[in-house]
Amino acid sequence: NAGVTQTPKFRILKIGQSMTLQCAQDMNHNYMYWYRQDPGMGLKLIYYSVGAGITDKGEVPNGYNVSRSTTEDFPLRLELAAPSQTSVYFCASSQGRAGQETQYFGPGTRLLVL
C-alpha cells in the first residue's frame, strides 16, 4: 500500500491564483482530513469527510473548498490564493470505526503565496 499520497510536494502561487491540492489513499478508509500547519505551530483542521459525498468544515475553512466524489480521493481547492494561505498542508485518513481511529498522514504539500 502507498498509504496517503499528496501532490504536488511544493508550489509557489501568485496572489489571486487558484490551485487544487491532491490527496489520495489506498487503505479504503472512510474518513479523510485536511490540516494546515504554519511555521512552529501545531496542525489545524480545514475540512474533513466521513465518506464519499459528505464533507464538513473544520476549524479554519475560509478560503478553501473540498469535494469527495470517491472513497480514495479528497482534493482541496484554493480559489483566490492569499499570503495568509502560505503553509504546509497535510492530508490524513482513518478507518472511522470506534477503536480504529489512528490517522495516517501524507507527506505534505508546501505552498508559498507571493
Next chain:
Amino acid sequence: DAKTTQPPSMDCAEGRAANLPCNHSTISGNEYVYWYRQIHSQGPQYIIHGLKNNETNEMASLIITEDRKSSTLILPHATLRDTAVYYCIVRVNYGGSQGNLIFGKGTKLSVKP
C-alpha cells in the same frame, strides 16, 4: 477535547530511555490519550494510544496514571532518528468532527550522540 500540557523541549542521550511527560488534568472518562510525532516537517506519525491501562507496542510504551490526569511516553532505547516533535493529544475515540486531532506545540525531543 481536554487540553494537554507538555514541556517545550527535552534532550536524551542516544541509547537511553526517553521519557516524555504530558499533563491532561481535565480529561474526560471517554477520552483516549494519543501520541503522535513529527520528524522534520514530515507528516505526523502515530505512535500509540490508550484509555487507562498501560500500553506497549513496537515503538513505545504509554504509562497513564491511575487518576488519568497525566501520562508518560517512553521510548526505551532512543536513537538519533527519534529526534522529532512529540504531540500528546486527548480525544474521544471516534471519527467525524470529533475525530480531528487538536495538535498543540508538542515537545521537541533531541537525541544526542
